[in-house]
Amino acid sequence: MKNPYKPYPVTIKNIRTETEDKSLKTFTFEFDSPGDEKAFDFNCGQFGMLSIQGVGEIPIGIASSPTEKPLVKFTVFKTGKVTGHLHNMKEGEVMGLRGPMGNGFPMDELEGKNILIVGGGFAFTTLRSTIEMMLQPENRSRFKNIDVVYGARTPGMLLYREELEAWEKRDDINVHITVDGTDDPDWAYHTGFVPAITEKCAPRADADSVAIVCGPPIMIKFTRPVLKELGYADEAILMSLENRMKCGIGMCGRCNIGRELVCHDGPVFTLAELNKTPGEF
Secondary structure: OOOOOOOEEEEEEEEEEOOOOOOEEEEEEEEOOHHHHHHOOOOOOOEEEEEEOOOEEEEEEOOOOHHHOOOEEEEEEOOOHHHHHHHOOOOOOEEEEEEEEOOOOOOOOOOOOEEEEEEEHHHHHHHHHHHHHHHOOOOHHHOOOEEEEEEEOOHHHOOOHHHHHHHHOOOOOEEEEEEOOOOOOOOOOEEOOHHHHHHHHOOOOOOOEEEEEEOOHHHHHHHHHHHHHOOOOHHHEEEEOOOOOOOOOOOOOOOEEOOEEHHHHOOEEEHHHHOOOOOOO
16 A cells, blocks of 8 residues: 655756746656656646655645646745745756645536636646646547636736747637736736636636636635626636645645645535635635
8 A cells, every 4th residue: 555645756857937036936847766657647736745855845736737747847936945945956856746636627527618717826837737738639629618817916927928828829718818017018918907807808607617716815705706797606616725735635634624625625626615614715
């Protein structure tokens, strides 16, 4: 029986600085063992526990698509001891990875649906995974219309600029990019908060529509009534939550919201499910 607390050794193959303030970097890892790579069989929306010996361990959403295997990517916000140490590591160095963990997005249930993706800031990582998966030639026909609303504080804080540019050139996805504000006179996209741009650009829901939302709590708070106004039922709104996770496997109980454990029962919940919790999210 595999020890769930034992990490897989992984090597940093590439480091990409994402934002102009250098607070967000995407790390691409390669498993040191083919068997470990096979065992880390993840889905969009799941997360992993990145660990550095002698420093600590942190939960991070998986930014790469399952179609990008055998490599796996994580976009890490420099916020504390472990993330700060990771940001100073170099390509070729070895660290640990546990997982995959959590339930992820129910991609099979989303087949045949119109998909609206709403994301903001750093939380866009697992949404990148989902978009990349859906846009692959072998998968695109499984889904109907795909609309994406993605926002950041400034143009320099947008993640995945190359991917955003590539998605915009396609005719099978509608991408609506926005920033809270900018002094750039050449800014060619939206200016305004994500909920407002969602209200302006997102399609109205029909019986085959699902919304996937991931972002800061304040964005989620003001996006919920917009989605309701657009006709999205609570059962058709998927939300990926963040909470103070520690063990990642539902043993320590640190990340509970009511009786639900974000690491074990989530991090993906429908809004209908969250409406039954004590309102702690």
